[in-house]
Amino acid sequence: MFHNDLEGAAPAARAEAQWKALCGVIAKAAKLSREFKARLARSGLTARDAATREGFAALAPLRKKDLLALQQERGLDWLLTCAPGELRRIYQSPGPLFDPEGARRDYWGWTEAFHAAGFTKGDLVQMTFSYHLTPAGLMLEEPLRELGCAVIPAGPGNTDVQVELMRRLPVTGFVGMASYLKVIGEKAASLGLDPKADLRLRKAFVAAERLSPALRAEVEALFGCTVRQGYGTADVGCIAYECAQACGMHVSSRAWVEVCDPQTGRPLPEGQVGEVVVTPFVREYPLVRLATGDLSRLVSAPCGCGRGSALLDGIHGRADDTAKVKGQFIYPAQAAQVAAQFPQVRAWQIVITNPGGKDRLAVRLAVAGNIDVSAFGTAFQAVLKLRPEVAVLGPEDIAPDAKRLLDEREF
Known part of the structure; x- marks a missing residue:
């Protein structure tokens, strides 16, 4: 048991x-x-x-x-x-x-968690966490192998390929973020597939983001599967x-x-x-x-x-003063390093929201003069791994002592 x-x-x-x-x-x-x-x-x-x-x-x-x-x-x-x-x-x-x-x-220590979530010998599991340098992919693959599951090291992104893997192979399990599983299901539907009838996914283990009751219910209804979450850190x-x-x-x-x-x-x-x-x-x-x-x-x-x-x-x-967005921690100190590269920036503020249950990362910049918004976004992504929406404001529109990170998400 x-x-x-x-x-x-x-x-x-x-x-x-x-x-x-x-x-x-x-x-x-x-x-x-x-x-x-x-x-x-x-x-x-x-x-x-x-x-x-x-x-x-x-x-x-x-x-x-x-x-x-x-x-x-x-x-x-x-x-x-x-x-x-x-x-x-x-x-x-x-x-x-x-x-x-x-x-x-x-x-x-994840084997105990996968067992509790119903993963068993003979499951074919699609792993959508990254394998490159970061620990998530291998950290969560090896417990599945302990239980006798086979694993597809799909990694993140390439949603068309993710759908094709589920369509052509008898994938019964998914590991990744619940929000991304929803994206895969919506993509499958846009291609004329019924995720519940045409795919064989029956269980999902999700982590790296907060799972709202609404998102869980939506994904379970979309695929006809169970969604269970784990909590841990790298x-x-x-x-x-x-x-x-x-x-x-x-x-x-x-x-x-x-x-x-x-x-x-x-x-x-x-x-x-x-x-x-x-x-x-x-x-x-x-x-x-x-x-x-x-x-x-x-x-x-x-x-x-x-x-x-x-x-x-x-x-x-x-x-x-940190927050996790799409599986990545956002550190204001790192954002400060990025802002320091752009002398036009007088003050800045990170704002995180989740309209429709999807995390949105934005950076407000109080600038004096012109700034290359695309270059700022690229520099931010290079350091913090996520590309933000950038809003340019007037030089006095953000107080110098304003809170650097506002997490306005509702769960």
């Missing part, structure tokens, strides 16, 4: 086993990770302190912006407990941020996932997951909204108490599937 015994364990037994795994990570990190040793010292803690519930809660979280700075200033070795050549792979995410992968089986892998009940996201058994006060880093009582803080049970790259920047809340209501884990009740926004 479950992929591993811990999924069905009683909450107390599950917590005990996970705490033991967590203490193993702390011991290894305290011995070999220079980043963790420095953070312990800043927090006024010893390794023995951090291996207690109170001491662990007092340990300063590691924020993603700090992780980026550490890699750039001190190098990847500062965070590893092994030599880089002992790793299996090193990916790169926008930032740029390196994402090391250790040699252990199911390193990123840094730590799987954090939580939906089961067949789709009543929240089960916290993965391969990580210690907390919901914390964004200001203090202290765990919050169940039911309160706070920042998701994660410690995966991996030792080569021990990201102890990584603050994701995502807001959620933990609930422990029993699930009909029988899993004993707590549930994350969706993602309720961001705790910091």
